[in-house]
Amino acid sequence: MTNGFCWYELRSPSPNEARRFYAGVLGTEVAQEISLLPAAAAARGAPSHWLGHIDVPDVESSVQRFVALGAERLGPPRRSTEGVASTVLRDPLGAVIALTCRTGREVHRELAWHELHTADHVRAFAHYSDLFGWRPTEAIQLSPEVGTYQQFTWRDDARSVGAACGTARLPHIHPHWLFYFAVDDLDRALAAVVEGGGLVANGTHVMPDGTRVAPCEDPHRAAFGLRQAP
Template identity: 30%
Template structure:
């Protein structure tokens, strides 16, 4: 099994309409979903599976969170060997606790944190001893890229590399927008081992945050499915280094996401 300590490994959509969101992403990304929860008074949790196994979940925004103004969004969980110890360590390094560590029966122990620049992430130690198997590279429906729009670029770069051991690769000069700094959660500095990047948040973005790129087989087909399903494209298709293409979008309920994949040969679409 893969050691997920210090790495994003589970991705969760909190949304206003779980069933509609599942239908949308199943069409765009290719997930299957299985619902869990026997309590008739509680909303079920929907586990998502890509071509390489389970990768995340979908749930309704809790009532108390909705009352506090939460809107649909994607969050990522970072593996932790000891959630309480990590909360203390990360807080000392400049993070903030947004929700104190607590247990989820049958799932594990988690906490909600924000990095020094204000972007939200979660810590999770699963209760199962089986752990997780890493999906193959570019497995359909899994996350192929993690992008942080940072509220404090220098502090966040120091935080993630220092606290989680992420290794930096090349930095791409974006002119007035700053540097697009590649990094690897797998602690390998090769270009083909990079798993994400950090860049300064642009002024028009309302808050710092993580954007997750889901792998698709054909970027043009995914692009068409996004718009046909009621989503809105904010950027792309755009080619990125390495030959892949990306599309950044907003789902029908309002959550930001992105897809990454190859472009089929001209004249053919999947």
């Protein structure tokens, strides 16, 4: 069975401000959930962040399998007001995700791209492939410092939905998932990021297929990306 990201949650100290910021950047109301950063997470020093949820048939059994590979539970299981179970974990190489069971519940449309920044992309992708059935697609060679940009899919049509790369080997990048929103006009969206108090982290980049991407941070420094198709 193949399981992919189905739910995206921004955990922010100021949800209302965050909704206004993302609406300005994306030109529409944000479909993803924006919630208050949990007190327990804030007490551990967690900043504002986007948390991706992977849909699995049984949360606890999937958590146990992930933990056996070296993942760490971050707090007890929780249930939403609709009764949906989820558990937050740090994967074996340090990136934070959640596992959830949303069978029969509303799910988000996939975001445009899912990028795993990790210290060992081969080992990290092997974990996600073994647990969730993800399949490698095209591999792109980037700079010598970054190495391979291994794209992957969980879709039946085999379209790539994201990539794993070894950027967390660099001193200024920590292991994390970076989620990209699709925009029609990247330049307009980036201007809105700056105007809204956010940060364009490292300029824009053009991928080999002509896609333009830009990693950003919102005013509370939650990382996200913007992506304009060629």
